[in-house]
Amino acid sequence: MKNHSLSVLSIITTMCLFVSLNLMGQNKDLPNVIILATGGTIAGSAESGTQAGYTSGQVGIETMIEAVPGIKELANVTGEQLSNVGSQDMSVAIWIKLANRINELLATDDVDGIVITHGTDTQEETAFFLNLVVKSDKPVVTTGSMRPSTAVSAEGPLNLYNAVAIAADTKAKGHGVLVVMNDQIHSAHGVTKTNTTSVQTFMSPMHGLTGAVLYGKHEFYHEPHGIHTTNSEFSLDGVTTLPRVDIVYGAVDSPADLIEASIKSGARGIVIAGVGNGNMNAATLAACKKAAATGIKVVRSTRVPTGYVLRNAEVNDDENGTIASDELNAQKSRVLLMLALLKERSTEEVQRLFYTY
Ligand code: GLU
Numbered sequence: 113m114k115n116h117s118l119s120v121l122s123i124i125t126t127m128c129l130f131v132s133l134n135l136m137g138q139n140k141d142l143p144n145v146i147i148l149a150t151g152g153t154i155a156g157s158a159e160s161g162t163q164a165g166y167t168s169g170q171v172g173i174e175t176m177i178e179a180v181p182g183i184k185e186l187a188n189v190t191g192e193q194l195s196n197v198g199s200q201d202m203s204v205a206i207w208i209k210l211a212n213r214i215n216e217l218l219a220t221d222d223v224d225g226i227v228i229t230h231g232t233d234t235q236e237e238t239a240f241f242l243n244l245v246v247k248s249d250k251p252v253v254t255t256g257s258m259r260p261s262t263a264v265s266a267e268g269p270l271n272l273y274n275a276v277a278i279a280a281d282t283k284a285k286g287h288g289v290l291v292v293m294n295d296q297i298h299s300a301h302g303v304t305k306t307n308t309t310s311v312q313t314f315m316s317p318m319h320g321l322t323g324a325v326l327y328g329k330h331e332f333y334h335e336p337h338g339i340h341t342t343n344s345e346f347s348l349d350g351v352t353t354l355p356r357v358d359i360v361y362g363a364v365d366s367p368a369d370l371i372e373a374s375i376k377s378g379a380r381g382i383v384i385a386g387v388g389n390g391n392m393n394a395a396t397l398a399a400c401k402k403a404a405a406t407g408i409k410v411v412r413s414t415r416v417p418t419g420y421v422l423r424n425a426e427v428n429d430d431e432n433g434t435i436a437s438d439e440l441n442a443q444k445s446r447v448l449l450m451l452a453l454l455k456e457r458s459t460e461e462v463q464r465l466f467y468t469y
Pocket of ligand 1: 153154168198199230231256257258259
């Protein structure tokens, strides 16, 4: 009994010490921003400053914070390492862990904003996913970099500085999840990666920039398009994984049997990255119609970087049982369809989601 009381006392003492150490150096007048690090080029390193090849996800979050002069004057910044992967290896499992952690942190009065460091390859998908499942209007900002931390003119530290400045600002509340890169503020709904290697890679072709940022000073131009965060009907309560949705890319004479192969492998939804206005060849359209008749949800998106995919334009969606992606590209259509399939929904209901989010 005595030993038991002693060990309880020592646990309490250790916890108090941990809490006071954590609070040491915190400025009560500054907002509290948590950086959730997932990896990517911003945490990448190469053997030399001018080497094109490098390995993503090498540098830990504490080292990244230390590399940004002035960041601790913007906010009380705390880092947590959630994963350390190149974003080509981002996964549904990490998404769920990330979203749950964000919701848990933002539910407390102690956290004012979140920054997520992330590879750029799939950043738009993660941002859009979070935009649909985060249950708070507090700022949530993703950032990354195109150049690894060891490169000449690595832009990661300034991107991180700008992201923290925005996450610390109450004016960033209610904008949904934001992507901050290269002095620009994008909405999760609108943003897409457009260049494989340039630091100016993110663009928002349909709605334009949400705002701009220069050395932490920032301005918002307009509200993001689409319903998000606190108004979103999606929830991850009790969710441990997402239904499989595959993307089938359209091209001249592209094979239709990929659709059947996907369904046989367990896909419950198919997104067509179609040609033009979500078009596809006759064989692919026939395969989509057949799949839709069996209850598979088939969304027509496009491989074209900008523009709407219109319902009942060149393809008769009513007749084929297909869904038009409206303004979502194929990779974001896949995110929305995975979340939509968490519940039994009619084709009409899924179409409504594509007009809404
Ligand atoms: N493949 C890397 C990633 O997405 C490179 C892109 C980047 O972070 O810039 O993590």
